[in-house]
Amino acid sequence: MHQKTGLVVSAHSADFVWRAGGAIAAHARQGYAVTVVCLSFGERGESAKLWKKSGMTLETVKADRRREAENAAKALGVHDILFYDLGDYPIQVTPEAFDRLVDLYREIRPEFMLTHSRQDPYNFDHPMATEFAQHARVIAQAHGHKPSTPVLGAPPVYLFEPHQPEQCNWKPNFLLDITDVWEKKLAAIKCMEGQEHLWEYYTRVALQRGVQASRNSDYKITYGEAYEAVFPHVTGTLGHGALA
Amino acid sequence: MHQKTGLVVSAHSADFVWRAGGAIAAHARQGYAVTVVCLSFGERGESAKLWKKSGMTLETVKADRRREAENAAKALGVHDILFYDLGDYPIQVTPEAFDRLVDLYREIRPEFMLTHSRQDPYNFDHPMATEFAQHARVIAQAHGHKPSTPVLGAPPVYLFEPHQPEQCNWKPNFLLDITDVWEKKLAAIKCMEGQEHLWEYYTRVALQRGVQASRNSDYKITYGEAYEAVFPHVTGTLGHGALA
Amino acid sequence: MHQKTGLVVSAHSADFVWRAGGAIAAHARQGYAVTVVCLSFGERGESAKLWKKSGMTLETVKADRRREAENAAKALGVHDILFYDLGDYPIQVTPEAFDRLVDLYREIRPEFMLTHSRQDPYNFDHPMATEFAQHARVIAQAHGHKPSTPVLGAPPVYLFEPHQPEQCNWKPNFLLDITDVWEKKLAAIKCMEGQEHLWEYYTRVALQRGVQASRNSDYKITYGEAYEAVFPHVTGTLGHGALA
Amino acid sequence: MHQKTGLVVSAHSADFVWRAGGAIAAHARQGYAVTVVCLSFGERGESAKLWKKSGMTLETVKADRRREAENAAKALGVHDILFYDLGDYPIQVTPEAFDRLVDLYREIRPEFMLTHSRQDPYNFDHPMATEFAQHARVIAQAHGHKPSTPVLGAPPVYLFEPHQPEQCNWKPNFLLDITDVWEKKLAAIKCMEGQEHLWEYYTRVALQRGVQASRNSDYKITYGEAYEAVFPHVTGTLGHGALA
C-alpha cells in the first residue's frame, strides 16, 4: 500500500516546530511521511540569543540553527527536512527555489500542505512563504508545466497559527488534537535552544487550543493546534471529526 | 449500538429540501435518524403559485404546503418532521417554541445541526431562524437549564446555502458529496409543486457545487451541497475528508 | 404616463434632509413623486438646542420639529411626508407601524428606497430604521401577505451616509450628482433651525462627495451625495452612469 | 478634586473577573471608583459545578454566585457592584433595567465603559449585554431624555476578551498592562469557586497578552488584558501609551 505524505513549508527553520510540530508528529504516528521545507534558517530575524554570543558569523548562526532544526525534526518523526537557504529578513525567493518546490509537490504528492498565515504585520517573510508555497502548488497542478510529469491533485492547505493571531486576521476553522503526541512536540520545542523564551509561550498556546477543541466537540482534548483551511473541506459526512 | 442523529432547522417548509435535501438523504443512508423542524409552512412568502389559484385561504395553503413537505421528507428518508406553525413573513418566534426546540436538542442529541445563513437581505425569516436555532442550542448546553435533564454536548452547526450566496456574506467551507443520493433529492424537490420555477435552479446549484467539490479534492463528484461551518472542526487528521 | 415614485425612510425628522435631501430634490426635479416617512420627530436625541429653551415639553419640541421637517420637505419638492411618531431614543416600532409601511410600499410602488446604514455605534435608532424599512419591503413582496393587493417588485435600496461613515462600516458605491439641486438642499438644511451646528458640516460633506464624484468619472460635479446600494444593480450597460 | 470613575457591564456575575479584573484593579489603584453591573448571576449557564451538588435550587445557586462575585469585587477594589438579576440563559432585559442603567451612566459619568464583544456564537447573553450597555450609553447622551439631568459625555467603550476571540471576530487594539495588579486579579479569580477549571485558562490568557504587550512596545510587561476599542481614540500625541 502507498504511504501517505504531508508537506510543511516553513519560512524559518523553527516555525514548523512552534506552529505545526503537533500536526507533524500526529501524522507521522499515523504513518504519513512528512517532508518539511525551511526556506531560511532564520539566521537574522529569529536568532537574537545566538547573536549575543561573541564571535558569531552568519555561517555559524546558520549552522547552529540547522542543527537545532534537524534535532527537532528527528524528535517529531519528520521523514525529510530540506533547507532552501534563501537568506533571511528578508527571505529572497528565486525562480530556482520555486521550481524546486513545484517539483517536490509532484514528487511527494502530499495529502495536505501546511504553511503560514496570509498576513502578518510583525513578519514579512511569513506571508511571502505562504504566497510562495501556494503558488507553487497551483503550478504543480498545471498540465502544461513539464507535461511529462503527472500533475498534482488538490491537497488541502492549512495555515498554521501566527504569533499574534488576531493581528494577522487569521481565524482558525480546524482544531487538531495533538494530546497523544504532545511529548514529542515539547521535545522538539526544547531543541530550539536559541529561543527558550518561546517554550512556555507555545506550551500555553497548545493548552488553550486544547481547551477550545474540547469546547467545540464532545471529546476530552488537552493539547491542540489550530489551523485555518484555505479551501472548502470536501467530505461525505457532517458529523464530528474523527480523532486519530 | 446507539443510532446517530441529525437536526435540521428550516424556516419555511421547503427550505430543508432545496438547501439540505442532499445532506439529509446522505446521512439517512448512513443510518442517521434526521429530524426536521419547520418553523413555518411558508404560507405567505413562498407560495405565490398557490395563491394564484382561486378560493385559497391561509389554511388551505398551509395544508398544501404541509402535504408537500411531508412527501419531500419521505423521499429523503427523514426520521421525523415537526411543524412549529409560527406564522410566516414574518415568522413570530415564541418562548414556547424556543423551549420546545431546547427540549428537542436534549432529546435527540444530534451529531450536527443544519440551518440558514446569518444574513439574508432577501428574507428576514432566514437569519431569524438561525438565531433561534443557535440560541436554543446554547441554552440546551447549560447545566442550570432544567437541571434534571442531561445537557447537550457541542454538535457542529452548518449553515446551508442561501438563494444568492454572495449577497448574504455566506462563504462555504464544507462541500458535501451528494452524488449517490441525488435522485432522492430530486424526487423531494419535485414534491414542491408550488415552486416549480426553482427545480432547475437548485439542480444547477447541485451541479456547480459538485464541480467545485471535485476541483477541491481528488474525488470525482457530480452533485454537491455547500455549507458554512460556524465552529472550528475538531479533528485528528488533516488529510482529505472521507467520502461516505 | 405613470409618474415615477421614490420612498425615503428616515429615523428622525431631520435625517432625510442631511442625508438624502439632494436625492429627493434631484428626483423631484426629474418628475418623481417622493414620499418621506419619518419614524420619529427626533424629539429626544436630536433637539439639544430646543431643550435649552425654557418651558419646553415633549409636545412643543415635537411640534417644532414637525414644522421644521415640513418646511424642509417643501423646499426639496417632497410629494408627501408622513410622521409615524414612534417615540425617540429609542424609537419603538409597532406591528401597526410595520403594517402601515408595508401598505405604503404597495400603494406607491417606489422605484427606489433610501434609508440608513446597517450599523451605527452612535445611534441605535438608525440601524433599527433600516431593519424596519427593509423588512417591510420584503413582506410587501410576499404573495401571501394580503393576497388581494398586488405585490411589490424589487425596488433598489440605497443606504445614505451616516455621520461618521467609517465607524459605521458603511462604504459608498454610488455617488449621486446633486449640483443642480444644491440650492434646494441648502434651503432645506436651513429649515433645521435647532441643529445649526450641522449646516456647515453637511455642506462640507456635499463638497467632498462632489470632488470624489468628479474623481470617479469624467464629469465635473461640485456637490454630491453618497450611497451604499444593498442589492446588485441590474443593468444593460457598463459605461459611465448617466447624469440627469 | 473630582474622583474619576469607570463602569463595567458584565453579563454574568463572573465575567467582570475573567475579562476585566485587571483593568478594574489597575484603575482602582490609580484612584478610580469603578462600578460593576452584573446583569445576571449566571445561575444557569455558568454554574455547572454548583448544580452538581445535591439540593441546589435557583435561589441557592444565585446566592452562592452573588457571594463569590462580591468577594471578587472586594479583591479587585471595586467601588460598587450592582446585581440586576435579569435571569440567565437567556438574560431577559427589561425597560426598567434599561432605564436604571441610563440613570447610572448619568450619575457616575464614567471615564470609560467596559463590556462584552459584539459577537459570540458560544454565548447569546454576551452580545445582548453589549447591545444593552451601548444603547443605554447613547440614550444617556440625549438632551431630550429626562431633560432636567445633565447629559452624559462620550466615554470610550472597550470590549473585553471573549473565551474564543477569533470565533467572535473580536480584534484587540488596546493592550493594558496589569502586571502590578496581577495578584489582585488572581485573588479575585480564585473567588470563583464554581469555575475552578477556568483559573489556569485565564492565567494563561493574561500571560499571553503580557508577552504581546511587550512585543508591541518597548516595555517589559508580564501580565496583560486585551480590549477592542469601539470608538476612535482621541488624543494629542502618537507616541507610546503611558504605563500607569
Next chain:
Amino acid sequence: MHQKTGLVVSAHSADFVWRAGGAIAAHARQGYAVTVVCLSFGERGESAKLWKKSGMTLETVKADRRREAENAAKALGVHDILFYDLGDYPIQVTPEAFDRLVDLYREIRPEFMLTHSRQDPYNFDHPMATEFAQHARVIAQAHGHKPSTPVLGAPPVYLFEPHQPEQCNWKPNFLLDITDVWEKKLAAIKCMEGQEHLWEYYTRVALQRGVQASRNSDYKITYGEAYEAVFPHVTGTLGHGALA
C-alpha cells in the same frame, strides 16, 4: 459622432469568453468597439486537453489557443484582440508590456475596463492580471507620464466572475442582462474546444445570474453576467438600471 470603446484585460486567452463574453457582445451590439488584451495564451494552465494529444509543444498549444480565441472574439463581435504572450503559469509581466497597456488605455480611452477578481487562491495569474490592468490605468491618468499624450479619464472598472466566487471574496454588485446576446456568447464558448468540460458550467452560471438579475429588478432576464465594480458608480439617478 465618436464611437464608444471598452477594454477587457484577460489573463489567459479563454477568460474573456467565460467571464465577459456577454458584456463584450452586448456592448458590441450597442456600438462599442471592444478591445481584448490576452496576457497569456493559457498554454500551461488551461490546456489540459491539448496536452493529452501526442506531439504537442508549447508553440503548437499556443497556436491552437490563439486560433480558438480569435474565433471566439469574432463570434462576440470584438473590435480588436491583442496577445501579449507573457508566458503562463505564471504569467511574467514585463515593463514593456506594462508600457504597452498604458499606451493602449490612452489610445482607445475606454468607457469601461473589465478584468479579474482581486483574489483567487486557485489561480495566481488572475489577481496578477488585475493588479497589472488597474495599475496601468492609474499610470495612464498621470499628467507627468508621457506629458505630450492626453491623459486618461476615469473609466469604471468591473471585476468579472471567478470560477469559485465565494472563495475569491468576490461579491457582485452589478448584474448585466445578456439575454439578447446569449447565442453569441454560447457560440464563443464553443470555440474553446480544449475546455469542453466548462461549456455547461458557464451556461449554468449565466442562467443562475439571469435568475438573480430578475430577482433584483422588475425585469424578466434569462441570462446574466455578474460583476464587482471597483469604484463608486457616479450617476444622476437612483432608479432601476436601464436595460439595453
Next chain:
Amino acid sequence: MHQKTGLVVSAHSADFVWRAGGAIAAHARQGYAVTVVCLSFGERGESAKLWKKSGMTLETVKADRRREAENAAKALGVHDILFYDLGDYPIQVTPEAFDRLVDLYREIRPEFMLTHSRQDPYNFDHPMATEFAQHARVIAQAHGHKPSTPVLGAPPVYLFEPHQPEQCNWKPNFLLDITDVWEKKLAAIKCMEGQEHLWEYYTRVALQRGVQASRNSDYKITYGEAYEAVFPHVTGTLGHGALA
C-alpha cells in the same frame, strides 16, 4: 534628556503635508524631532499643474516639487527631510533605498512612524510605500541584521488618511487634535502651489475630523487628523486620551 523623535514615510513629496502635517507640527511643538522621508517628488502623478506650463522637463518639475516640499517642511517644523528620488508613477523601490531606510530607523529610533493606507485603488504608490516602510521597520528590529548596531524597538505605526477613505478600506481608530497647530498646517498646505485645488479639500477634511474628535470625546476640538493604528496600543490606562 534625550529628544524624542518621529518618522514619516511619504510616497510623494506632498503627501506628508496633506495627510500628516498636523501630526508633524503638533509633535514638533511638543519637542519631537520629526524626520520626513519622501520616496518620490511626485513628478509624474501629482504635478498636473506644473506640466501645463511650457518647457517643463522631469528635472524642472522635480526641482519645483522639492522646493515646495522643503518650504512646507520648514512651515511644519520638520527636523529633517530626505528625498530618496525613486521615480514616480510608479515609484521603483531599490535594495539600496530599503537598506537606507532600515539604517535610518536604527539611527533615529522614532517614537512613532506614519505612512500610507494599506490599500488604495486610486494610487499604487501609496500601498507600496506602506509595505516598504513597514517591512524596513521589521528588518530594523532583527538582531541578525547588521549585528553591531542596536536593534530598533517597536514604534507604533499609524496610517494616515487616504484621499477617499472608504474606498481604501481604511478605518481611523485614532483622532489627533491639531487645532493648536492648524495655522502651521495651513501654511504648509499653501506651499503646495502646484495643487491649489486640494487646499480647500484638505481644510474640509481637517474640519470634519475635528468635529468627529469632539464627538468622540469630551473635548472641544476644531481641527483634527485621523489615523489607523496598525498595532495594538499598549497602555496603562483606559481613560480619555490626553491632549497635548
